[in-house]
Amino acid sequence: MTDSTTAPTSKTTTAQASSQRSDRVVTGESIRLDGVVKRYRGQPKPAVAKLDLEIEAGDIVAFVGPSGCGKTTTLKMINRLIEPTEGRIYIGGRDVTEENPDRLRQSIGYVIQSGGLFPHWSVRKNIGAVPRMLKWDKKRIDQRTEYLLDLVGLDPAVFADRLPKDMSGGQQQRVGVARALAADPPVLLMDEPFGAVDPITRARLQDKLIAIQQELGKTIVIVTHDFEEATKLGDKVLILSAGGHVEQYAPPEEILANPATPFVEEFVGSGATLAHLTLTRVRDVEIKPVVTARVGEASGSVIARTKAAGEDWLVVVDAHGRPRSWPTIDEVSTKPEVSDYLDPRLPVVAQSSTLNDALDSMLATSQGGVLVTDGHGAVVGALTIASVMEKIRGQLADVRDDDTVGYVEHTEGTAPVETPVVAADDEPADETGPR
Numbered sequence: 001m002t003d004s005t006t007a008p009t010s011k012t013t014t015a016q017a018s019s020q021r022s023d024r025v026v027t028g029e030s031i032r033l034d035g036v037v038k039r040y041r042g043q044p045k046p047a048v049a050k051l052d053l054e055i056e057a058g059d060i061v062a063f064v065g066p067s068g069c070g071k072t073t074t075l076k077m078i079n080r081l082i083e084p085t086e087g088r089i090y091i092g093g094r095d096v097t098e099e100n101p102d103r104l105r106q107s108i109g110y111v112i113q114s115g116g117l118f119p120h121w122s123v124r125k126n127i128g129a130v131p132r133m134l135k136w137d138k139k140r141i142d143q144r145t146e147y148l149l150d151l152v153g154l155d156p157a158v159f160a161d162r163l164p165k166d167m168s169g170g171q172q173q174r175v176g177v178a179r180a181l182a183a184d185p186p187v188l189l190m191d192e193p194f195g196a197v198d199p200i201t202r203a204r205l206q207d208k209l210i211a212i213q214q215e216l217g218k219t220i221v222i223v224t225h226d227f228e229e230a231t232k233l234g235d236k237v238l239i240l241s242a243g244g245h246v247e248q249y250a251p252p253e254e255i256l257a258n259p260a261t262p263f264v265e266e267f268v269g270s271g272a273t274l275a276h277l278t279l280t281r282v283r284d285v286e287i288k289p290v291v292t293a294r295v296g297e298a299s300g301s302v303i304a305r306t307k308a309a310g311e312d313w314l315v316v317v318d319a320h321g322r323p324r325s326w327p328t329i330d331e332v333s334t335k336p337e338v339s340d341y342l343d344p345r346l347p348v349v350a351q352s353s354t355l356n357d358a359l360d361s362m363l364a365t366s367q368g369g370v371l372v373t374d375g376h377g378a379v380v381g382a383l384t385i386a387s388v389m390e391k392i393r394g395q396l397a398d399v400r401d402d403d404t405v406g407y408v409e410h411t412e413g414t415a416p417v418e419t420p421v422v423a424a425d426d427e428p429a430d431e432t433g434p435r
């Protein structure tokens, strides 16, 4: 596959993105940088030479670019953790370069790598930090804490009183997001927030952020080293080169289709194919319906229902419809009732996940499919590797019709290169779906 093979999907995605955007919730505020310069003392060149940038209210904008190009400096100038040397910054039309910096920072959420939680404070105390400064009463803080823990997918009854050290990196990062949202700020700044977690957890946290954004409509600025992450999360991506120079600022589809400069072309370069796969969402592929069963249901009726649907496996869900396991009929038949078991290796992706995440999840769990969940984690169906392949094949066919891919033609009489067989000797040749 060449970098251009999936280009036509970008048109579809742009159209879908704009139709999804029209009815979106917006509680965020716009951000405008006007001739912003940062010169660090003792440095011959400015870290950010002169930056003009407009971020629309309710957008996620991802800053990417090589190390040292000024991403973090720019981000931190927005909440004035770093003071600009020159220029103005406006949030919701207010010139924040004139505001009290402490008060400003209380009104902007800030998330850093690894969550940045206070290690000796419970989750509840961490989340309540800014509301306490704002003198909210205890009841309001408790209610807000529970709402936010639920929003980021952590059960308040289990996690509210834990210390950060007793949680995984991904869970700490979720608390970091909850804490940043505590005082309901219109703007959230995130500096490499998912840099320290494994790829599967990272994909889940990204999905969660997209779901939260769909629900809350904040303005989010995220610094990342990862162009794939930028294309997944960003309504727009800002590509910077040394000195905070803007190489391109556009929706990801546009950057992939029309890189503005040779720098962008090179920067996007080999990641482009992957990025195209990243731009196709699970919701763009046909999702197969699944049979679900609640814990405690009589096995006999569950098995009959599953057989009637022509399936030999089903999904056991909790009271919220969230998947816990996906046993086969044979496994269910060993007990009179559907038993409760949380399968720690259950492959699950969100509708907003990318095909790349779905393939990752299938590979990581060695399954031929993944379960798909909605914004609240309830199962809505399954995606099989066959349907992903079909989608990719369709995209390739579109590209061929567009005649944008140059295939190397085999000339009669020259020896063709043998196709390598990538499979173990004992691997069956037939294609299997989920169990």
Ligand SMILES: Nc1ncnc2c1ncn2[C@@H]1O[C@H](COP(=O)(O)OP(=O)(O)OP(=O)(O)O)[C@@H](O)[C@H]1O
Pocket (backbone or CB within 6 Å): 040, 041, 043, 047, 065, 066, 067, 068, 069, 070, 071, 072, 073, 074, 225
């Ligand atoms: N406190 C400082 N004093 C002097 N120079 C600094 C300071 N902080 C950053 N710089 C310089 O400013 C430039 C921009 O740094 P910045 O951290 O904003 O880049 P970045 O794009 O976020 O990099 P990375 O991706 O490596 O985090 C770099 O050349 C860096 O060395």
